[in-house]
Amino acid sequence: MTQLNMVQAINLALREEMARDDRVVLLGEDVGRDGGVFRVTEGLFEEFGPERVIDTPLSESAIVGAAVGMAAYGLRPVAEIQFLGFIYAAFDQLFTHAARIRTRSRGRFTAPLVVRTPYGAGIKAPELHEESTEAFFCHMPGVKVVVPSGPYNAKGLLMAAIRDPDPVLFLEPTRLYRMVKEEVPEGEYTLPLGKARIARPGGAVTVVAWGSMLQRVMKAVEGYDAEVIDPMTLSPFDGETLLDSVKKTGRLVVVHEAPLTCGLGAEIAATVAQEAILHLRGPIIRVAGPDVPVPLAKLIDHYLPSPERIRAALDEVLQY
Incomplete structure (x- = not known):
């Protein structure tokens, strides 16, 4: 291969x-x-x-x-x-x-x-x-x-x-x-649209991230008992995989580089709050880009969610 x-x-x-x-x-x-x-x-x-x-x-x-x-x-x-x-x-x-x-x-x-x-x-x-x-x-x-x-x-x-x-x-x-x-592999294979994958199994906190943020999250969660979900399809979103994970871990962190307000993380958080609130042990935390236009090169590393911000969110939610 x-x-x-x-x-x-x-x-x-x-x-x-x-x-x-x-x-x-x-x-x-x-x-x-x-x-x-x-x-x-x-x-x-x-x-x-x-x-x-x-x-x-x-x-x-x-x-x-x-x-x-x-x-x-x-x-x-x-x-x-x-x-x-x-x-x-x-x-x-x-x-x-x-x-x-x-x-x-x-x-x-x-x-x-x-x-x-x-x-x-x-x-x-x-x-x-x-x-x-x-x-x-x-x-x-x-x-x-x-x-x-x-x-x-x-x-x-x-x-x-x-x-x-x-x-x-x-x-x-x-x-x-x-x-x-x-x-x-060469040759035909397809992955189903609308189905997420568990990129990393874990039991203490669920982390959802997609695209390039997934790579950053996978490094940030080293040393944590974190289950990482890669949605792969954002719409329609695989709510079943998300809810099954949150019901197991009781905690949720969503990471995306898009601005925080009305980003997809808000919809994910609302879904969990509506469907699994009795399973939550702590607040849902979103780690996202700020509500500003994407800056030029000099500031881009300050704009993107950093491993430090992701770990800070994990530490915060794991206190509950």
Whole structure:
């Protein structure tokens, strides 16, 4: 089994799905001849040609809008937006059209499309290149939101997303693109959307984190009896795995790099408060980014949740 980083794993998933199903097409800025801004689609233009790997104009609304039309009429488009901060121009296409086409047409049409985009801070790029606004899209009924945390699950989740009958926003943690290598098998395997995994078993406190924050949490919890949950799919969220863990540990810490207010951690906390409050031994603690725009490179290490802040939250909740 080959050791791959996340870029290589996603590229392999795209290549294998395109070879398996000729309805799968790629589109986006520079995805063809240049192989994408992070070279995720490198080599696919040469292998599958310009009719299936399509370089588009610089128009996010047009990219997603074209993908919606392609999907409605039988293709399986995978659209790339270069950074999550650029997707806001396509918000209308996602929310007004992709998310609603199944209900609007009473099931006559669906939109089996994937929108891939790098997201998250830590690469010290300018503004709009380090956004983590996943909660916006979790508030869109009809759109699934998926976040891999490593190369192995990136490939399996992307294959599942491409085969899903409805739109999927596939958020790729930019910091992890080349940071971590894992064994990734060639050939077909999928991971179910909507199902979390226990990244680390434990009994004293449940910690939920996704994307690049999972790697940070895994280091921070060394020495603690902490159970770490990697949701992998943020919408629909796997509440069963979360509640089973909290009922066992009695404590919950949620870590995300998005701003604290109305971040997904608030929804997770509300779910536990509603469904498992009698099992809680202490307060639910959220460790998140501050409610400010993502800063420039000099301050980014102060913006992101640090291992020290995560450990402080663990120490606080374990006092109860």
